[in-house]
Amino acid sequence: MAFTTRKVFQVGDEVEVCSKQDGFHGSYYEGIVIENLGDKYKVKYKNLVEEDDMSTALEELAEVDEVRSVCPKVWPDFFPGERVDAFTNDGWWAGIITRKSGDDWFVYFPSTFEHIAYPKRHIRLHLESRRNGWVSRDGRVFSCEGKPLSCKKRLRIVMGGSSTSVKARLV
Incomplete structure (x- = not known):
């Protein structure tokens, strides 16, 4: 990769x-x-x-x-279908959350067809490295410390021939 x-x-x-x-x-x-x-x-x-x-x-x-x-350890409230990394066999392996039972989260590994339960401390959000931080599959951006980042941009909106400048906060 x-x-x-x-x-x-x-x-x-x-x-x-x-x-x-x-x-x-x-x-x-x-x-x-x-x-x-x-x-x-x-x-x-x-x-x-x-x-x-x-x-x-x-x-x-x-x-x-x-x-x-090193990927930051991000532990949000996981949900079924969310892509994560689980620490197993001495490394971090990509998988998908399928459900929660008690204190354990079940992770499905498409590469091995295994379905294994892990405590939350052995799972992190799957992130890809980018120039300014880390990005989750759904587009959330995190700093190297694992903190969510937000962007401030100025948008130009044109309505009926007149224009207005608006501040937008993207999270």
């Missing part, structure tokens, strides 16, 4: 890496940039470990278009 804007990350920056591997496509894994190689980053993962040494964090190269800033 290519992102619309590319930020240059520095050594020590916290990032998420989007996997393109079969069976993992669309999942995001948290890590820290340990080297900037120009067209790639060397990333040390927060929750993934080496196969032959489970006490050592996995380090690997990631293409520039696979790396993004």
Whole structure:
């Protein structure tokens, strides 16, 4: 998945890496940039470990278009049909809220056809990285801290040959 804007990350920056591997496509894994190689980053993962040494964090190269800033954790009152990310199998996986039962939210994963219950703390609103923040599927815009952003614009409305300037607040 290519992102619309590319930020240059520095050594020590916290990032998420989007996997393109079969069976993992669309999942995001948290890590820290340990080297900037120009067209790639060397990333040390927060929750993934080496196969032959489970006490050592996995380090690997990631293409520039696979790396993004850490997605802000946004926990609105979810509703059925809302696109979310659920933290499972050491990463964030995209799914869809289907229902709530008690304190758990049920998430359906189209990629695996699984339907799993999660507490709210393991789910975040699915957001895409954009130049000025993060955007939800329904167009809500959030800052890097996860706060909703609003825009103020001046609109020009023409009615019957005369025009008026109006302030509009878009949320």
